[in-house]
Amino acid sequence: MNHRSTTAFLVISALLLLLAAGCTATPQDTKTLDASGPSPADEAYTRGVVEYADANYRIAEERFGEAYALYTDAGDLDKARTARDAMFRANRTYIEYPLNRSAAEAALREKIPGITDESIADWLDNRAQKIVSEDETLYFYDVAGNYLYAHFDDMRKQNERSLDFDYVARYAWSENRSGEAGPYVNPVHYAGVERLEVPHEALPSSGVLKIWFPLPVETDSQRNVTVTNLSCPEYIVAGPFTTGAIGYVYYEIPAGAVNGDLVLSADIAFTSYEQIFRGIDPAKVGEYDTSDPEYRLYTRSERNIDITDAVREKAREIVGNETNPHLQAQMIYYHIIETYPYSHVPHFSIDARGPKVAESTHMFETGHGDCGTQSMLFSAFCRSLGIPARAIGGYQTIMGETPGAHFWAEYYLPGYGWVPNDPTAAEAADWVVLPDEKRSAFKDYYAANLDPARLVIQKNVDAPMKPALPEGAAIFRIVRQYPAIVSDTADYDIDLFSMMDCFTIDIAAVDQ
Incomplete structure (x- = not known):
């Protein structure tokens, strides 16, 4: 089918969908029309669908914007929201690519x-x-x-002069493990404040602001989590949750109730442990209970950890004849840090474009990936071999005092538990001049150990929340280190705006 025929087919298909289908929040679908036929708003929306399918994302954004304005003027708010979300999606698809x-x-x-x-x-x-x-x-x-x-x-x-690697490696090169047996040693007590501040002029004048606000979550290595002084308790609909797969509290705040800037904050405290799994004996790794629901959860494909045939084949190639899950996971870890160098990636575009490509697949196919994609590809390789694995999301202060959003990985071994590794931290040793033995020691540390300079928000990418984040309105849905803000009445991408400079975490080690 040539380009012109494809376009004509898409126009006809979109019009048929307009006549026959209900609306969802994606550019491929549309809503039922009146018997009188397509309105100018419907036609603008259909043109947006076609332009998006033809990879004309900037034009598609304009067409969806026209449809949004026309639907709004006509008082059809359901279709207006659909067009608005399609406009957001088109923008998110190309916004990270500003350079000719x-x-x-x-x-x-x-x-x-x-x-x-x-x-x-x-x-x-x-x-x-x-x-x-x-x-x-x-x-x-x-x-x-x-x-x-x-x-x-x-x-x-x-x-050479900008990175103090002795500070970065303060745990990996430490000779002092306090004599404890492990695997959870050297606790560090943290306390601080999370704060979301959206300026008044950026808020819609009506409607309800739905906000998923991140919180620390209890894990084997992060304990004694407390959350106090949550703002606006009268508007909390669910939570706060600090156990389970992900930590958060969910708000529904009427826009009219906000006087001045919108400010949400929480005082948080927790204890983070260094994780030392150097003593794993491969011969003592137990057998997996393949009927266990958690085993099945962490060995299947998910939205962003995808077990494709190609991933399965590559994982088998990496491990060769090795059958021990610990040794297999170690081989995969070193393969990741040696084969897939760290890089920044267009997360918004990856999450927006259709058909959806998993983050793990993006790195596998392009060779590009950051901490999240490295951890997700590690997990996909492990899962394809029947090793439960997951990508952990939160913050780290290993690089400095200011918390930085980060992902790392874990794989499960019967008899030992969840064993951590951090491919991205390990790769940082390649960014500086170091003696080979120090570089190797640093990478070996992060193969099955982890520093305590961490704040865990979610135990896995795509960790579910209730209510779930709506498709189309919320950006970057896999990562919830940042608050998600959804508004049915905002005429600009408030969720994208709030991710820029509106959220801060200030934590520090404290004595107990």
Whole structure:
């Protein structure tokens, strides 16, 4: 089918959907029309569907915006929300790709002094993350930073004076384990405040603000979690939850009840333990109970940890003839840090585009991935071999005092429990000049151990919440280190806006 025929087919299909189907919050679907036929709003929406399918994302955003305005003027608020969410989705698809070819080249020259034209061309043609919209190739915003992550010599030059690696490695290189047996040792007590502040001018004037506010959750390595002084308790609908798969509290706040800026905060405290699993004896690893619901949960595909045939085949290739789950997981860990260098990735676009591609699959197929995708691909490889594994989400202060959003991984061994590793932390040793033995020791530490400079929010990506985050309205649904804000009446992407600079976590180690 040629391009013109494809477009005509999509137009007809979209019109048929308009006549026959109910509405959902995705650009591919539409709502039932009156018997009089398509309205101008319906036609604008259908054009948006076609433009999106033809990878004209910026034009699609405009068409959905037109439909949103027309539906709003007509008083059809259900269709208006559908068009608005489709507009958001189109924007999220391309917003992380702001650079054309000349701008991408300029970014590389500015970030990497002395880079050659040949290196630039090779990176942009063969390695860089890009998207095509309106037949124009657009490049990921951190095209230059990702070049550095893939070229250690250049990265080391830039980090020579800016990264205090002795501080980063303070746990990995420590000789003092306090003499405790483990695996949970050297507790650190933390206390602090989480705070969401959305300026008044960014709030809708009506409707209800639905907010999923993250909280620390109890785990084997994070204990004694307390949450106090939660703001606006009269608007809490569910929670606070600090046990289970994910920590959060859910609010429904009438926009009219907010005087001035919207401020939500919580005082939090918890104890984080260093995890030391160096003493695992592969011969003492027990047998899995394959009928256990948790085993089945963590060995199946999920939205962003996908066990494809290709992943299954590659995992078997990585482990070869090895059958012990601990040794298999260790082989996968080293494969990740040696084969899939860290890089920033377009999470918004990955989550928005259809058909949906799992984050683990994105890294497997493109070679690009950050802490989240590295941990998810590790988990996908393990799961494909029948080893329960998951990607843990939260914050870390291993790089400095300011908490940074982070993901790492765990795999389960009968007789030992959940064994942690952190491929991204391990790879940081490649970004600085180090003696080989120190670099190896650092990577070996993070193969089955973990520092206590952590705050856990969710035990796995895609951890469910009740009520669930609505498809289309909430951005970056897999990661809930940040609050999610959904409004039926906001005419701009308030959830995206709130992720930028509206949420802070301030924690520090305290004496007890």
